[in-house]
Amino acid sequence: EAQVTQNPRYLITVTGKKLTVTCSQNMNHEYMSWYRQDPGLGLRQIYYSMNVEVTDKGDVPEGYKVSRKEKRNFPLILESPSPNQTSLYFCASSLSRTGDTGELFFGEGSRLTVL
Amino acid sequence: GENVEQHPSTLSVQEGDSAVIKCTYSDSASNYFPWYKQELGKRPQLIIDIRSNVGEKKDQRIAVTLNKTAKHFSLHITETQPEDSAVYFCAANSGYSTLTFGKGTMLLVSP
Numbered sequence: 001e002a003q004v005t006q007n008p009r010y011l012i013t014v015t016g017k018k019l020t021v022t023c024s025q026n027m028n029h030e031y032m033s034w035y036r037q038d039p040g041l042g043l044r045q046i047y048y049s050m051n052v053e054v055t056d057k058g059d060v061p062e063g064y065k066v067s068r069k070e071k072r073n074f075p076l077i078l079e080s081p082s083p084n085q086t087s088l089y090f091c092a093s094s095l096s097r098t099g100d101t102g103e104l105f106f107g108e109g110s111r112l113t114v115l
Numbered sequence: 116g117e118n119v120e121q122h123p124s125t126l127s128v129q130e131g132d133s134a135v136i137k138c139t140y141s142d143s144a145s146n147y148f149p150w151y152k153q154e155l156g157k158r159p160q161l162i163i164d165i166r167s168n169v170g171e172k173k174d175q176r177i178a179v180t181l182n183k184t185a186k187h188f189s190l191h192i193t194e195t196q197p198e199d200s201a202v203y204f205c206a207a208n209s210g211y212s213t214l215t216f217g218k219g220t221m222l223l224v225s226p
Contacts, residue, residue, distance in 0.1 A: 042121075042204060042218040043159065058213070059116075090158065100208035101147045101166075106158040 002027045006091050006107035013081055014115050021076045021110045023091030031099035032074040033058070034066065036087040037109075043090070048099060049074055081114040088112075117142040117209030121217025128195050129225055136220045138205035139187040145207040148181060148188045149214070153202045162203075163190070195224045 004025045013019055025032065033048035035058075045058030049068040063085055065077040074093075078085060089110045096102030118141040128134050140148075149164035165172045165179045165188065172179050176195075181188040188207075192199055205217040 040124075040218060043216040045213065045215075048213075059215075100214050103149070103161045103164070104151075104159075104214070106160070108158050 002105070004091055004093055004105050004107035006089075006110045008110060009108060010111050012113045012115065015082055016080050019078050019081060019112075021078075021089060021091075021112070023074045023076065023107060024072050025074075025091075025093040025105070026072065027093060027095075027105065028071065029093035029095060029105070030071065030097045031094040032068070033092050033094075033099055033104070034064070034074070034076045035090045035092065036060065037090060038087050046076065046089075050097060050099070078112075081112075083114050086112060086114050117145060117207055117213070117215040119205060119207050119215050119217045121205050121220055123220060124218065125221045125223070127223045127225065130195060130197060132195055134192045134195050134199070134222055134224075136190045136203055136205070136222070137187060138189070138207075138217050139185075140207040140215075141186065142207070142209045143183075143186065145209055147208045147214075148179070149206050150179060150190050151204045151206065151216075153204065153219075155201070159204060192222075195222075197224050197226055200224045 007022045034046040035043045044060045047066040049055045091107040092104040120139045146167035151159040152162045153159040176193045178191040202219045206214045
């Protein structure tokens with residue numbers, strides 16, 4: 001089954017404790033992206049990647065890192081989480097190499113709470 | 116960069132009525148406009164999209180219209196059903212490799 005898998009789905013952590021949210025897709029998509037969803041603010045892009053070893057900042061990259069060492073994986077790293085990073089995070093991938101002219105396939109979401 | 120405004124933020128209709136959600140965009144170079152539906156607790160999923168060389172597109176009870184001159188596009192849902200209740204997001208591409216989303220519309224369909 002074609003899918004985007006994120007882990008963990010739910011996480012409560014404390015300020016400053018490094019964490020990684022993993023994302024994996026099995027559709028051989030070149031484009032992958034991370035979004036955060038906050039009430040009243042919609043979906044905002046954090047980082048995206050058009051290929052292995054190629055990553056770029058989205059609209060809200062501060063406090064986040066990503067890596068793309070393999071085509072299927074695109075982890076989101078919070079080196080020193082802060083309470084303002086409490087949010088619902090979605091990973092997505094796309095058939096469109098540039099990610100802006102084709103369907104985005106979203107993972108199930110990861111709800112992160114930073115205390 | 117692109118700015119996408121979406122209205123209304125909430126919309127309540129009776130089952131069987133029509134619902135219209137409107138979006139405006141700022142970048143005249145945008146040429147792809149998708150709509151995503153997010154049911155409660157679920158992931159966003161594409162329901163329909165339109166490209167700038169087309170003025171209207173239909174898929175059963177859902178239609179999207181695009182006015183490039185005015186830089187706005189709309190989602191029309193006819194004969195609404197309770198299962199249409201969800202948050203709907205419009206989006207527009209901008210520059211390269213970026214989709215900018217609107218803030219979302221919560222649609223509530225009452226039986």
